[in-house]
Amino acid sequence: MIMRRTIERVLLLGALSGATFVASPERARAQDDDYWVDVGDDSRSPRSRDRGGPSSLDEATRSGQGMRLGQIAPREIPPSYAVRRGDTLWDITGHFYGNPYEWPRVWSYNPEITNPHWIYPDQSVRLLPEGTPTTIAAPTRGSRVVVRRGVETGTVFLREQGWLDEDALETAGVIVGSPDDHMMLSPFDQAYVRFDHLPDGQSAPQGEYTIFRAIEAGQRTEGEEGTLVRILGALRIDSWDSERRTARATIVEALDPIERGYQVxxxxxxxxxxxxxxxxxxxxxxxVATLNPTELVGDQQIVFVPVGEEAGVRVGHRFFVVRAGDRWREELAESQRQAATIDPPAEPEEYPDEVIAEARVVSLRPNSAGLLVTRATVPISIGDRAQLRRGY
Known part of the structure; x- marks a missing residue:
């Protein structure tokens, strides 16, 4: 059963599995949408107590203000619960704890559940640690949700997969622990992140970092370089201990449950x-790499080249993807070639280059760049040559 977050309207754009591109105002109007983000309980804020606030989600959307959801009175949490048809851990935790984001904690009490998306009718789910009697949960004032805009016109957004060159991977950190008492971490949980190396000139990590897992080599195209990663969420660095080389961070996004050992x-x-x-x-x-190694690469998809700022590449530069040769000779089997009514002549020593695609630089690192394919006449492959041409 797929867990659904009822306080978020998740932005779904485009057909790309690894990236979203909003190319024009018309497409933006058709695809873009607001989405709701839970920012926690701000009931202690004087401003929150003083203002009445919007009375509906539509009003909150128009005003741009937050709205409080999920205020729940004191309630009993039994030691266990018998699953009914249609239940999810998200729903069960929201009912008993008053906060569905506590589902990783409930999952940690049930090690026999190997996949949190799949629970079955009549299955017994422990809601408390083993041996704990029925507990009275404190009342909650709910959470305030605020509206944020989705992907803006003329942007590329990586939502599932990303790519790291060797320099970026060397400076990655790892989630080593958490002060929270559950195995699976989710938004608003705290995490400890260790960084053994930082980029040159940087004394401390800061801002937001992407949480990821590396995709295994067997799932990639032969010959690809760098590390293709599956994006799992994001965290925000709150403080830095230079002696222990460990940062305290808050998880701000979780596309999947976050575990200790994931990299950032x-x-x-x-x-x-x-x-x-x-x-x-x-x-x-x-x-040298694509975001979708098992798929054909064409218009509005992302590819990577192993040159960057140090080679003089700039954001906005246009690369021409070129290929030379006789595609008929290269792609057809010997039996198909023999079907010709005349023997083909010997091939020339060198064919001229033909432009098969154009791609624009949208991301840049010292020794690598990400390109958005803006036009392609045939699918692009790993190893295809890419050229910057002076004056173009």
Whole structure:
């Protein structure tokens, strides 16, 4: 059973599995949407007590203010619960604890449940640690949710997968612990993150970091470089202990349950698609990775090249993806070639380059760049050559 978050309207855009691109105002109007983010209980705030606030989600959307949801009176939490048809851990935890975000805690009490998305009718789910009697849960004042805008026009947003070059992976941190008492972490939980190495010139981690797991080599195309990662969420660095090289952080997004041992990196996920910028250099390189290694790569998808700022690449530069050769000879089997009515002549030593795609730089690191394919006449492959041309 797929857990559904009833206080969030999740933004779903485009057909790309790894990235979302909003190219024009028309597409933006058709695809963009607001989404609700739970920012916790702010009942102790004087401003929160003084103002009445919106009385409906629609009013809160129009006003841009938050709205309190989920105020619940004191209630009993029994040691266990018998699952009924249609139940999810999200629903069960919301009913008994008054906060569905506590579902990782309930899951940690039930090690026999190997997948939190799948529970079955009549299954007994422990709601408290083993041996704990019925508990009276304190009343809750609910949470205030605020409206945030979705992906803006002219941006690329990585929502499921990302790519790290060797330099970025070397400076990644790892979640080593949490002051919370449950195995699976979720938004608003605290985490301890250790960084053995930081980028040159940076004395402390700061801002938001992406939580990820590396995708195994067997799931990637042969010859790809760098590390393709599955994005699991994000956390915000709150403080830094330079002696222990450990940061205290708050989880702000969880696409899946977050566990100790997951890595974090400064992986940008939102990029502006700027106007094309004329190149002042000639540069030859090749496509070394894609966000979707098992799929054909075409328009509005992301590819990566192993050159960046240090080579003179800039955001907005246009790379021309080129290929040379006789595609008929390369792609057809020997038996199909023999079907020709005349023997093909010997191939020339070298074919001219043909442009098969154009891609624009949208993300940049010292030694790598992410490109958005803006036009492609045939699918792009790993190893295809990419060129910057002076004056274009």
């Amino acid at each position: 990196a400064a992986l940008p996920r939102r990029f502006e698609v700027v106007p094309p910028e004329r190149s002042e250099i000639d540069l030859d390189t090749e496509i």
